[in-house]
Amino acid sequence: MGGKVTCTLGEIKNRADFIVYWGGNPAECHPRHFTKYTLTQKGKFVPNGRKDRTMVLVDIRETPSARAADIFLQIKPGKDFEILTTLRALVKGHRVNEASVAETGLSIEQLRDLADRMKQARFGVIFFGMGLSMTRGKHMNSAAVLMLAAELNAFTKFVTMPMRGHGNVTGSDMVMRWSTGYPFGVSLCRGYPRFNPGEFSTVDLLVRGDVDAALVLGADPGATMPQPGIDHLARIPTIVLDPKVTHTSRLARVHITTAATGISAPGTVYRMDEIPLPLRPALVSPYPTDEEVIRRIREAVAKKPAWAQRPAAMAPTN
Amino acid sequence: MSLNIVQHATCTFCGCVCDDIELHADAEKIVKTKHACSLGEAWFRNHTAERLYPEALVDGQPATLDTAIDTAADHLYKAHMPLVYGLSNITCEAQREAISLAELAGGVIDSHTSL
Numbered sequence: 001m002g003g004k005v006t007c008t009l010g011e012i013k014n015r016a017d018f019i020v021y022w023g024g025n026p027a028e029c030h031p032r033h034f035t036k037y038t039l040t041q042k043g044k045f046v047p048n049g050r051k052d053r054t055m056v057l058v059d060i061r062e063t064p065s066a067r068a069a070d071i072f073l074q075i076k077p078g079k080d081f082e083i084l085t086t087l088r089a090l091v092k093g094h095r096v097n098e099a100s101v102a103e104t105g106l107s108i109e110q111l112r113d114l115a116d117r118m119k120q121a122r123f124g125v126i127f128f129g130m131g132l133s134m135t136r137g138k139h140m141n142s143a144a145v146l147m148l149a150a151e152l153n154a155f156t157k158f159v160t161m162p163m164r165g166h167g168n169v170t171g172s173d174m175v176m177r178w179s180t181g182y183p184f185g186v187s188l189c190r191g192y193p194r195f196n197p198g199e200f201s202t203v204d205l206l207v208r209g210d211v212d213a214a215l216v217l218g219a220d221p222g223a224t225m226p227q228p229g230i231d232h233l234a235r236i237p238t239i240v241l242d243p244k245v246t247h248t249s250r251l252a253r254v255h256i257t258t259a260a261t262g263i264s265a266p267g268t269v270y271r272m273d274e275i276p277l278p279l280r281p282a283l284v285s286p287y288p289t290d291e292e293v294i295r296r297i298r299e300a301v302a303k304k305p306a307w308a309q310r311p312a313a314m315a316p317t318n
Numbered sequence: 319m320s321l322n323i324v325q326h327a328t329c330t331f332c333g334c335v336c337d338d339i340e341l342h343a344d345a346e347k348i349v350k351t352k353h354a355c356s357l358g359e360a361w362f363r364n365h366t367a368e369r370l371y372p373e374a375l376v377d378g379q380p381a382t383l384d385t386a387i388d389t390a391a392d393h394l395y396k397a398h399m400p401l402v403y404g405l406s407n408i409t410c411e412a413q414r415e416a417i418s419l420a421e422l423a424g425g426v427i428d429s430h431t432s433l
Contacts, residue, residue, distance in 0.1 A: 030334050031355035037334070134433070165430070166406035167330030168413075172429040175413040184431040188421045189399055201432035202403045211426065213397030215390070217416055219404030219430065237393035241408075245371050254390045255375040256383065260365035262330040263348070267409025272333035279409065282324040282343040283367040291412040293387065298419040300391030307424055 005150050007125075007159045008273045014043035015157075018121030022058040022145065023080065024129020024163045027065040033163075034068055038127075045123070054121075056114065058083075059131060073114070076105035078136035083111070084144035088151060090115035119155040129163040139197070164272040167261065171270035206232045214238045215297075217290060218261065222248030241290050256293050259285030267291065321349065329354055330407065331361035400425035 012019075019038055026033040034040055039055055046052035057069035066072040075083060083104050089096050090111055101108045118124055126149055133142045145160055152158035164170050173183040180186045182195035185202075198204055202221070205211045206229035213236055222230055223246070230251070238252040249255035259265035264285030268276050327339040340352035341362060348362045374386030381389075394400045402420040405413050406429055420427040 030332050031357060032334055032336055036336060036338075164333030167332065167335060168408065168410065169406035169430050170333060171410045172405035172413050173431055175410050176417060176427065176429070179414065179417050180427075184429045185426075186420075186428070187426045189424050189426065191421075191424065197432055200426050200428060202401065202428045203433065205401055205426060205428075211397070211399050211401040213393045213400040213425075215394060215400065215402045215416075215419070215425075217402065217404035217412070218407035221403065224433075237397070239390040239393060243365055245375070249375065250378075252375075253377055253393065254386050256386050256390070257371045257373055261407055261409055262328055263362060263365045264367055265409065267411045269328065269330050269335055269409060271335035276410070277328050277335055277337050279330070280324050280327045282322060282327060282341040282348055282362075283346070283365075285367050286369045287373060288383065289412065290408040291415055293383075294412055294415040294419055296387045297390050297394065298415060298422060300387055301395050301419065301422050304391075304395050 003150065004146050005153060005159050006161055006273070008275055009037040009161075009271070012123075012125050012159075012161075013037055013041045015045050015123040016043075016125045017046055017052055018054050018056075018117060018124040020056045020058065020118075020124070020126040021065060021069075021163075022126055022128045023060075023131025023133070023135070024127060025059070025063040025065045025131075026127070026129075026163065027063065027068060029129070029165070030163060033127075038125075039068060054117065056117075071114075073106055073110060076103065079104040080132050080135065080141045081137040081144055084141065084148055086111055087115050087118075088144070088148050091119060091148070091152060091155070118152055118158065121156055121158070124149075124152065124156065124158040126158075126160045127163050128160065130165065133162065161273060168269040170272055170274055171268070171276070174270050174274060174276075203229055206230075209235075212236050216240045216242075216248050216252070217294070218242060220246040220248050222246065222251055241293055243287070257287045258290045258293055259287050261290070265289040265291070329358040329361060331357050394419070394423045394425070397423070397425070402427040403429070405429040406431075 040050045042049040055069045056071045058073045060077045098108050149158045149160040177183050180193035185197045185200040187194045187200045234251040239254040240249045240252045241258050243260040262279040264283040321342045324341040327341045328337040339354050342350035347366045351359045372380035373383050374381045
């Protein structure tokens with residue numbers, strides 16, 4: 001298990017004739033996704049734009065995105081994994097238990113129709129949102145959707161892409177991957193990277209009270225974490241870098257105001273399809289950038305006696 | 319006063335990272351956006367270059383940037399297992415510095431991806 005068959009949004013614009021959005025509401029959360037990248041754009045191999053494309057929305061409730069869809073499939077909450085594995089079986093022509101299909105909220109005919117359409121597409125894509133990846137099953141749901149798309153490549157061209165929320169969350173996956181080998185949840189406590197979501201993921205670390213200091217960069221866990229996690233952030237020395245004084249800043253020992261990314265701070269961010277784009281800030285901030293403040297904190301820590309032998313390989317050279 | 323017009327500006331509010339935005343800005347504020355969606359427009363208008371907050375707060379009190387940086391470095395250095403968290407709304411250049419800092423402090427680094 002592992003590996004993502006994917007492509008850029010430009011390829012989807014020019015080629016995709018079958019588009020599935022699963023557990024996401026782009027009409028409200030990514031308003032220009034339909035018009036700039038996927039549905040309504042005319043592309044090289046889909047010259048008539050919307051007319052050449054079929055869109056399916058899979059969700060637990062009828063969101064405003066359903067109005068844009070040709071087919072809306074309303075499923076029961078927490079049944080994504082069952083549906084994805086049933087689809088994998090149907091795609092391969094295996095038998096499925098029709099009684100257990102009933103509890104997903106869809107009929108076997110609806111699933112057969114979806115599996116057939118997927119196989120008949122010239123170029124298909126599944127965009128999956130947090131309604132899939134953050135509900136019952138979590139990363140197993142993501143793995144199931146990646147497997148389904150990978151297996152569909154025995155019949156046609158099929159790709160997947162997660163609908164990333166925050167502006168540069170893709171960038172943090174990329175930068176951590178190329179520098180530590182893992183995308184998130186990386187412990188460097190032993191001086192080399194170890195990856196273990198559940199052990200080194202923020203919510204778990206905070207709720208268990210494992211960490212004894214926190215540096216929060218452009219996030220507001222004080223407004224979004226479970227209460228035991230927030231309580232722990234208030235108990236330990238927390239440092240916040242943010243353009244505004246946030247909920248987390250109020251419970252932190254140190255807050256440093258920084259320039260706003262892309263508005264008054266330059267740099268690079270990654271789009272959800274892993275394309276890096278330069279920022280063109282329009283304003284000049286009276287505050288320093290995050291980059292500058294983090295570098296200065298790093299330099300201040302580097303002046304202190306080392307806790308372990310320091311590897312030089314990963315330190316930025318500039 | 320004439321407005322500074324930025325073509326092909328990049329919006330970092332959501333994962334779409336639209337890079338075809340036109341911004342019209344005076345010295346402190348973005349007063350007009352073109353091509354941005356409702357979320358993007360709110361994002362650009364919500365952040366100004368005004369000095370609305372103290373440059374730093376230490377234990378809730380306004381402090382200088384130098385003091386705040388030294389205090390932050392002390393806390394991270396003394397911790398046995400510091401956590402570096404967030405990263406999703408900062409640039410790749412800043413993320414690179416953050417990973418280096420996490421390594422130096424012997425900590426854990428994590429983003430919104432794990433939520």
